[in-house]
Amino acid sequence: MQTEDNVLPPTQLSEDTAVCISVKGLKESWQKWSDEHQEYQKHNPFTQDTRPSVVVPQRGQDDYGRPLQGSMTEQRGKDACTHISREVQELCEVIRMIGERRDKGGSNSKWKVITVEFGKLFEHYVTISNKLVGILLRARKQRLVDFEGEMLWQGKDDQVVITLMQ
Template identity: 65%
Template structure:
């Protein structure tokens, strides 16, 4: 069988599943392997916390950008936060494109007062109620996407916010 000392040496010399590449059959976990994995995670977390502005660590090495700088208010380059932000921006842009296509497909050309030169021009327009009934099958974020599209000057409508039922007759027109 062996002494207690021999079994301890055997346990320390075994390769942990974290160290084995591609071998999922072995489920042997040694104390040494667990300790090494914990130390690795702990070191990485400590390093991450040094760059975290919300950490309570007194030895922070955070470089805080000042207002007016290009990177002020932006996540660190290459971070997961930056990646998520870019993915969200892409997703919202696609939603806005789908909204504009929906307005084109169910809308009608209507006369619109021209701001420049006093002339009237035609623009694709639809009432909010009709758009809501059509677009609810596509996405449940119609009002938020409409506000974002208005901010990008792709659509125009009266009022700050649109409410289902109350603002069903508000005309939403594409800006082209």
């Protein structure tokens, strides 16, 4: 009979012995995953675990409301931020292309701005993305564009002027 420490060469293994070795490997793999998961749960603030070793970030700490560093959640957040930044930059380029240059302070001002009406931008931009209003709101939050009102609606707000700030 074979023990865990005494492994026979492959030529001497029977079918039953091969099954025991693979079951042993499965057991070790499962145990490793279980140990790692238990360790992870010690740091998970949403776990039902009531042991005092659970660390819950408090408001004001740097890691409060943020995913663990190096986690897939953190990477997905970074990827999403990069994607949205690209879309905001693309929106600004479209406004530069189709917008009109105007004087900012008056007729003899040397400051020029680029403006476009929402209806014209919507007509042009609808073939690029179906998220125009959301991207406009993000760009306004970053102070790249400005417009009146909290939300823009197709048809109702077609004459609202959108100003490219940079």
